[in-house]
Amino acid sequence: MTNSTLQYALAGDIGGTNIRAALVDSEGRITGRGSVDTLPERGIDDASERLTRLLKAAQATAPDGAEIAGIGVSTAGPIKPATGTYNHPPNLPSWHGKSMKGSLSESMGIPVWVGHDATLAALAETRFGDHVGAENLIYVTISTGVGGGIIANSEMVTGSSGGAGEVGHLAVRTGAYKCNVGCDGCFEGNASGPAIAKIAMERFTGEGPLAELCGGDPSKINSRMVFDAADDGDPVAQGVVDLTIENVSIGLGMLINVFNPEALVIGGGVVQGLQRHWEKLKATTIKKSLPGYGSTTPLTATRLGDDVSLLGAAQLAFRQSRRL
Template sequence: MRKVLAFDLGGTKFAFGVVAEDGTVLGSGRVETLAQNGPDQAVKRVATAAHELLLKLNLKSSDLLGIGIASPGPLDIARGCVDGSPNLPGWTGYSIEGELSKAFGLPARIDNDTNAAALGEYLFGAGKGRKNLVYITISTGIGGGAIVDGRLMRGANGNAAELGHITLDIKGPACPCGGNGCFEMYASGTAIARRTREALAHGTTSSILSLAGKVENVTTHHVLQALAQNDPLAKKIWDETTEYLGRGLAVIIDVFNPEIIVVGGGVTAAGDVLFKPMREKALRYAFPRLAAVCSIVPAGLGGDVGVVGAAACAFEASR
């Protein structure tokens, strides 16, 4: 079975693995990124660890099809590097793609991590074989990726489908991207917590406060706990959250006409209490002909999504 080497770069951890063409992770590991020390050290460290993994698996570079790299964006895919990523200061202009390619003598391809996750869910996960698929992740931020007619939509410079920055309200709160009222300013885990803290700061009483201890400690998890106890503020916050998600997903449905939207990220641990209202609202607000063919499902790859997504990029590049 064909195999690839996959790297999943993050601000704190640099994970890697050998992945077979059925999506099985044959071996994996991780090193510290130590991002502040610059890219050269980190890439050398991860390459050494990956060479050791190949030895352990009794594989040579020549047994592999290529290298896939999932990286935080934004990217400059022409140069194979990150381009102003806030978690990787000083990495702009360094060709991660070129250096890893050289280290193993294999072709390499870099994609942003949510685009890689979209490809992973398409090749191996919850949307396997569904040629028009959108992936979104709802965690500290909201990210996305789109498969259009069976190909990953990379865009002009590799940054397509920044779905977290769809504008929901032109008068909304300022977003670090420079815009206002972006989707992720309302519906990410960070935003859910911020909206809850704002309500509590205005004096609303709620069991969320006793669960969290103090206002500054409030997270989405506390909102969900209070929701299970029928707390009125938690219910209000959650209804608003699924409303924002429904509005955002409806835009996504109208743009991409997907047959499936795969939703991952920490907030999806909420399960049905999230998916049921989010799905119902998204399909209600989207253009009916497009809503009629779209299903909205939880992601399938779980914690492997980083490495498996990166591997999916290598498999796609080899097609």
């Protein structure tokens, strides 16, 4: 491919901690990266100005004559994609009811599209991940929380107010643990990083590899320690890992049954531990899905890493600009 056929988009990524921006080409190459602290308490206008500076710096790295398709912004939500208006975002307090879409497009002079980070992660997988061209794909992120993005019939599933994809609150084990919201036995309450740590703390015996890894203090246990201790033969940790695999599989099985995707991709911090048990996770997910569903749905760990948000934001801009 010659440079003349490459397209470019500017990508922004707004999380609770950092705001990032970069220039992304249609082959998924990322240049001109920049990052600042989000500092949400300073308000959305201040954040919008700082994102504008990052986007302008990224734009300046574009080759001479390059045409920028637009700006895509991936953000923590909930958010209404059409307007970019936040709806009580837990990690961006004081941004409720506000949007930076207008101020960004005014200051940049380029069309801006905004999307929810998990939905755009799913979109990124259909263009730059292991399932290029997939028309039905689910992305599940398992880390501090559990979230999801859904591509169905090649469209992003956003819901009526932008809140679709909250797969973390599917009930996978009623009567077990609740999440912070308080739902009984949900995916997030039973298989997120903090949930894995909490279950291990409750079962802590004070002996073995897990006790060594946390220095004898169960309050220091995190999910990484649980997976590492299980590798070292700790029976309590192995029990928690087995339970986690089963809980994750029940959640994934439900998604496979409802959406019949071409692929299910998992990201987030917990995926590193799960990858060491991938064959078991796949086999259990098949058991927890309807006959013929799980066995035909590839289950993969994302290989896009932290770039998944920027790539998803860029793909949003490429896609929407073609519809103008």
